[in-house]
Amino acid sequence: MFDAVLLPQSSSAPLERLPRARGAIRLEFKRRGAGTALDRFYQQGAARVRLPRQPAGEPPLAILLNMAGGVTGGDRFSSDVRLQPATAAIVTSQAAERAYRSAGGAATIENRIELQAGARLDWLPQETILFDRSHLERRLVVDLAPGARFLGVEAIVLGRRASGETVRQAQLQDSWRIRRGGRLIFADGLRLDGDVAASTARAAVFGGATAMATLVLVAEEAEGRLDEVRRLFADLPAESGASAWNGMLVARFLAVDGFELRQSLMPVLSLLHGARPLPRPWYC
Numbered sequence: 001m002f003d004a005v006l007l008p009q010s011s012s013a014p015l016e017r018l019p020r021a022r023g024a025i026r027l028e029f030k031r032r033g034a035g036t037a038l039d040r041f042y043q044q045g046a047a048r049v050r051l052p053r054q055p056a057g058e059p060p061l062a063i064l065l066n067m068a069g070g071v072t073g074g075d076r077f078s079s080d081v082r083l084q085p086a087t088a089a090i091v092t093s094q095a096a097e098r099a100y101r102s103a104g105g106a107a108t109i110e111n112r113i114e115l116q117a118g119a120r121l122d123w124l125p126q127e128t129i130l131f132d133r134s135h136l137e138r139r140l141v142v143d144l145a146p147g148a149r150f151l152g153v154e155a156i157v158l159g160r161r162a163s164g165e166t167v168r169q170a171q172l173q174d175s176w177r178i179r180r181g182g183r184l185i186f187a188d189g190l191r192l193d194g195d196v197a198a199s200t201a202r203a204a205v206f207g208g209a210t211a212m213a214t215l216v217l218v219a220e221e222a223e224g225r226l227d228e229v230r231r232l233f234a235d236l237p238a239e240s241g242a243s244a245w246n247g248m249l250v251a252r253f254l255a256v257d258g259f260e261l262r263q264s265l266m267p268v269l270s271l272l273h274g275a276r277p278l279p280r281p282w283y284c
Contacts, residue, residue: 021068023047025079029060029087036060036087047077050094059088061279064125066097071109073102073135078110083119083148092279093125096157096258099134106135106171113141115148122273126282127155127213127258135171142178144218150178151272153265155213158196161257167210170196178218185246186216209239209254211261217272222249229268238264 023045030039036059043049046068054061064079071077083089099107109128115121123140130136144150156174159165171193178186190212192199200206217225226244229251233240238255251268255261262282270278277283 021046021066021071021075021077023066023068023077025049025064025081027062027080027089027091028082028084029089030084031086036083036089039084040082047079059090059120062089062091063094063279063281064091065094070098070100071107071136072100073105073107075107077108078112080112080114081121081123082114083116083121085116085145086118087116088120090122090124090279092281094281095284096126097128099128099130099136101131101133102135102171106137106173109136109138111138111140113143113150115142115144115150117145117147119145120149121151123150123152124269124273124279124282125154127157127211127261129157129160129258130167130170130172131159131165132167133169134167137173138175140176142176142218143182144178144180146181147220148180149219151215151217151219151269153213153215153269155211155253155261155265156190157258157261158200158210161210161259166197168197169194176214176216178216180218180247185218186248186250188214206254207239209256211238211253211255211258213253213261213265215249215251215253215265215268215272217249218247219249220247222247225249225272228271232267232271236264236267240264240268 025047026042028040029036048065048067050063158167174190176188201208223244229242237260238253240253242251253264
């Protein structure tokens with residue numbers, strides 16, 4: 001359980017004794033009749049899930065919440081999502097995640113996904129905002145059976161430009177690992193450390209952008225969607241690019257701020273989400 005404790009300003013309590021947020025989520029979906037139903041549900045600590053009623057014919061929607069309001073050094077959150085054969089689900093987050101200044105150590109967020117044969121998951125969390133002197137380690141591990149379909153996105157925003165925030169120093173380790181049939185098909189990593197403002201200003205890094213996203217589609221039709229995704233890029237404000245190979249489509253986005261990133265991400269996600277609107281939290 002997450003407990004909030006207010007320490008006096010004069011407190012000299014060791015860092016390891018300060019309260020830390022913990023949260024874990026476990027979700028499993030099964031086939032029921034012609035649709036998908038929740039089979040197993042677990043939530044612990046500051047992590048919560050909401051399962052709103054969906055329109056008839058739509059797959060279940062799970063909305064992830066962090067009741068701690070963000071993460072900082074020493075916090076640990078995890079989620080484990082499993083889809084049984086021939087099921088479909090959508091997972092998103094209630095709001096953008098926030099990584100605040102760390103007094104020591106890294107905040108960790110680990111997400112694990114398992115899709116069995118014929119399962120379809122759209123993993124659509126909103127962006128993670130890094131604040132100055134934050135320290136975050138985030139991992140996404142996806143295991144797909146042959147014939148499963150996965151659409152996923154992860155986004156990072158360095159501060160809130162509209163609020164005049166600048167991220168000078170921060171640490172980030174962000175990694176993806178996707179396996180299909182037990183074989184690694186996609187491995188990606190992003191590491192920022194130290195003077196983030198200087199490193200992201202370099203043309204070979206972010207080129208001055210403060211928001212970025214990676215989108216991955218693993219599906220039988222993935223390579224055939226490349227041209228229509230690229231056609232969308234012409235009307236998007238962010239610098240974008242996409243490639244497709246080996247049953248995957250991978251797109252990157254660089255934007256001046258989180259607002260521009262959303263303007264660019266949402267049309268592409270909507271297209272690959274079945275040409276329908278994204279989950280409601282994306283529009284709040």
